Amino acid sequence: MATTQSQAIGKWALAPSLLVLSGWAFIPLVLTIYFAFLRYNLQDPDNTSWFGLSNFYYFITDPYFTKDLLHTLLLVFSTIVTTVVGGTLLALLLDQPFLGRGVVRLLMISPFFIMPTVSSLVWKNLLMHPVFGLFAGIQTYFGALRPIDWFGTFPLISVIIIVSWQWLPYAALILLTALQSLDEEQKDAAAMDGTPPLSYFRYIVLPHLARPITVVILIETIFLLNIFAEIKLPGVGGVAGNLTYLVFSQLNDANDVGAAAAGGLIAVVLANLVSIFLVRIVGKNLEA
Amino acid sequence: MARKQSTRRTVAITILAWFIGLLMFFPILWTAVAAFKSESDAYTLPQNMLSTPWTLENFGIVQERSDYFRYVFNTVIIAVLSTLLGLLFAVPAAWSMAFAPRTTPSSTISGWGWLAIVFSCGLIAAGVLYANGWHPQNAVVGFLLLLLCIVPPTAWVWTRATTDTLLWMLSTKMMPPAGALIAIYLMFNRNGLIFKDWGWINLSEYNLIDSFWGMVPLAMLLNLPIIIWMLYTYFKEIPVEILEAARMDGASLWNEIVRVLTPMALPGIASTCLLNLILAWNEAFWSLNLTNKYAAPLSFFISEYSSPEGQFWAKLSAASLMAIVPILIVGWFSQKQLVRGLTFGAVK
């Protein structure tokens, strides 16, 4: 018996949030579209003029664009694969009863709460440094003369490792929670029947996890498309940059507002392609 | 026999789980160890982690060098105020969508119709701008143009069914911040797009760069979709019958919200606050780009240790430890409640 009064108020109660959110979404977008058509260099602002589609032309023909687009996709894709597979395994492990489960759960979830600036600097220096780092120390201990130079030789992989370390706990936590909501009865029945663990996993656990996994993929995509600190702070923007970094660099290194705006719009289009696809799937899932 | 096997299995699982748990935690532990070593010992840590002396000096040096407490204060201000501000917007929105949902679009214009409206508004704006010589110096013209571009899409979203509105909110989270950076920078900056001398009003005394007035709303907007979703899923679980019963008893809307709804929603609101707190605490992109000192949070404070002169690992570790411990503890306590917010209610 939702009264007409509460209906009317309900409509208006939504308005403030919608207003600020669409301001947040559209005002920068409109301005960015405007800048993308201008020749506008911060070092030479007096020379601002109409530049047509040239910004898009220079941005797309820049060899960094293709490279960084590929990095963006690789980064998102490999991190998601790593975290979802690893997260499922971790969740299955933590779902078993064992001594000190609560503590292990806390230890495992911790990396998710570490701010990106901290994790990138700690990994880059204390762990992955080719001379003083822990990994180099371990390699030297086993007799290697030239330990792996992580960020020099495998910049993108190093970034993926750091990002996966941060997001693996997230996937594990979500999937663990989902696992724990699996019916005890179902579990017991399966145990009674003597269902082999693999087919139990294949026919009972996996279908149950389908929905949480979709959500994990969606949320991780949202955040991973825009990874920034993990690329900027280790200083690998040139060799393993993503689109976010490329736009940042156009604005901050080259001071080229026009090119940065064009790049930003391309990133928006890309994100929208991904989001239309994902939101559809998740939307179906969520309202089920 | 079976019993024995299961004991053995439990032991194996215990060992494996502890091993993996410690492995995941190890980088943090390693940082914590390095934080208590002298600078030159931090560089030889893999060889002599335990034999070298322990020291507290790094914490003092970090505080003296970059004033840790200022950054903590800034971070807390931004995180807490953005959370409160976010609630101000999110609670009514979530309430509205949970208890007075719109099942069908309230306007008869189709999606294509709206697209046509939005597109033609954009064209008109572009035309006016072009006639203006691409440099609208007149604030009124600029403002009207913006309204022309923003109002139609907003109206469209507003008339959608609740589920679509929710998904649209989610999609705003997909906007790459890199796309908005320039626009936001110039809007926040003195002598940029807003804070300048317009002739009839002089706004050049103000600016939002490196200020709480800019960072708090920004942090709020970044996380608003998530907290609306999270609150929405909590509110939806509150049985409508209770509210109706209260209404039957003649409770006013105000009483209904304050006396009946709020107590039941409080745990959900608390978890939402915690999630927002964590997200705002760890935000990096905007903090690194828009702050320098006065409103710079801990993310920025850590970036100062990215490459200082000479040996700095012990200082970096100490600074890192100081930056992560508070939020790590909050995270530990709230991890179970966070799941719902982190999955838009899909997993509870």
Place this chain on the structure above:
Amino acid sequence: MKKLMTGVVGGFALALMAGTAMAEDTTLTIATVNNGDMIRMQKYTDDFTAANPGIKLNWVTLEENDLRQKVTKDISTKGGQYDVLTIGMYETPIWGKKGWLVPLAGIDDPKDILPAVAGGLSVDGKLYAAPFYGESSFVMYRKDLMAKAGLKMSDTPTWPEIIAAADKMTDRAAGINGICLRGKAGWGENMAFLGTMANSFGARWFDEKWHPQFDTPEWKAAITTYLKVMKDDGPAGASGNGFSENLALFQSGKCGMWADATAAGSFVIDAKASKNAADVGFTIAPDAGFGKRANWLWAWALAIPAGSKKVDAAQKFIGWATSKHYGELIAAKEGWANVPPGTRTSLYKNPEYLKVPFAAMTLASMNAADPMHPTAKPVPYTGIQFVAIPEFAGIGTKVGEIFSSALAGQISADDALKQAQDYTTAEMTKAGYIK
């Protein structure tokens, strides 16, 4: 809960008011780089504020790249966030010419400033930024390791000599790398070093018509030499090493030689931070027989943005920070080795200062650098390790990234040079230099 909220909101309001309350005094906001000399200055500002009551100082200390980006954005959009800027010899002439800086008055004995430095910070004879410290580059080496290898460092080394010494000193098993050089991408990082190395090999950035020169044999010789010596004798992970990283390596005894800024001198002889402080020797940067040595010239300088409302106070502060008096203050409190180097002729005439091991070599290196004629062949630009045009920051950073990935072994020297040539040509065409 309500109390808590009131408290928080109250605290916020207070924090905002604190900003307004200070306005009665003149508060100078100073953007500065987080280098040792700058951080040290912040400790001694009492000396300034005591003499100038009513002026308060607010420091915004940023990492070098961050500082450049933020200051550039601020001054070009006339944001006015800072009253005093810390900028270098690259920005000063460009911004001075555009009228973005206020000409300086009240500098202590301006004729005393080293002529090359003053020249690089002036436009049409007017000083637009006052040098806080200046630097060139030289070679630091470990006397003990040289002796062990049976070598003696020449006073006028050449690249073949340096490379031969590096080969002999390298001892991978003991963790000793013969030579440490910059590899971290950035126009102020690896390109500062590579630019000067290229100059010494007879190369140049652009010919007289602004055509990039990466396709010339001179650049190829410079880059292949650099890559080879770094592969044979350089430290692991060299592509991530900038000034700071190399300093840490040298201080912990991992490098036989290190060619870098003269400003490193006071750090490597500091017994508290450096393991081999007593064994460090200094010599001038090498050449390759083309008449130019691999010396750069740089100064971190203080400037005032045009449009600032606190010009008078800022002038006073800059006068104090760059004065002889400040140098004497530091000498008395922290010893002569820590006085900001490379700005004043008088400092290098002071017998006390000349006792500092790197003092004479710093002066010799700075004198060897000539920003007006940086290369063996004629060029249309000024600046030694940079090209004083607005587009250079963007180009230099990208080219630095290309050479950095060549050092990491991701692309060959030839590919790197080709990419650098193509990229620079495209940017110079877009900017309208190449018609």
